Amino acid sequence: MNHSRLTRYEILWDFVESELAEFTCSEKMQKKEADFKEKVLESMTLDLYLRDNVKNRPAFLGESKVEKDVASEFYKKEAEEHKYLKDYEGYDSRQLRKMTHLERLNGKLHLFDYRHRNKLNQDAAIYIIED
Numbered sequence: 725m726n727h728s729r730l731t732r733y734e735i736l737w738d739f740v741e742s743e744l745a746e747f748t749c750s751e752k753m754q755k756k757e758a759d760f761k762e763k764v765l766e767s768m769t770l771d772l773y774l775r776d777n778v779k780n781r782p783a784f785l786g787e788s789k790v791e792k793d794v795a796s797e798f799y800k801k802e803a804e805e806h807k808y809l810k811d812y813e814g815y816d817s818r819q820l821r822k823m824t825h826l827e828r829l830n831g832k833l834h835l836f837d838y839r840h841r842n843k844l845n846q847d848a849a850i851y852i853i854e855d
Contacts, residue, residue: 729775730782733768737784740764766829773825773836774847789828798826798833798853808835808851826853 727735744757769785772778781788799817802809812820825836825848833853840849 730772730778733772733782734784737765737768769827770829770834773827773834774850777823777825777836777838777848790826790833794833795821795826808853809837812839 740761744761765785772782772785796817799821801807802812803815803817803820806812809820809824812823815823823838825838827834827836835851835853837849837851841847842849
């Protein structure tokens with residue numbers, strides 16, 4: 725069967741959860757399991773957004789960790805200064821938001837720029853935002 729990219733991510737996540745659910749562990753092991761699951765989710769999130777500017781966030785990723793006011797302030801400031809998106813002059817904050825993606829990974833904001841992609845693997849350019 726030929727699955728969509730998002731479906732393949734969902735299948736992978738279901739596999740991770742099912743494999744980990746088979747173990748009944750001590751409290752210490754449950755903490756390690758939770759940490760592992762968080763790392764897998766962050767890796768999957770990074771991989772997903774490097775390739776696609778997904779408009780509808782997949783359910784398995786949960787809610788975005790970027791607060792709406794933080795994203796709004798970032799894009800407003802970026803539309804004025806172009807610190808990260810240097811050749812986006814003429815675009816307002818709403819347009820910048822549609823052309824890029826902001827995600828919090830490992831506690832840091834990451835900006836995915838889909839206009840500038842790696843020529844070898846077509847991954848989006850990524851910038852770690854200084855808070």
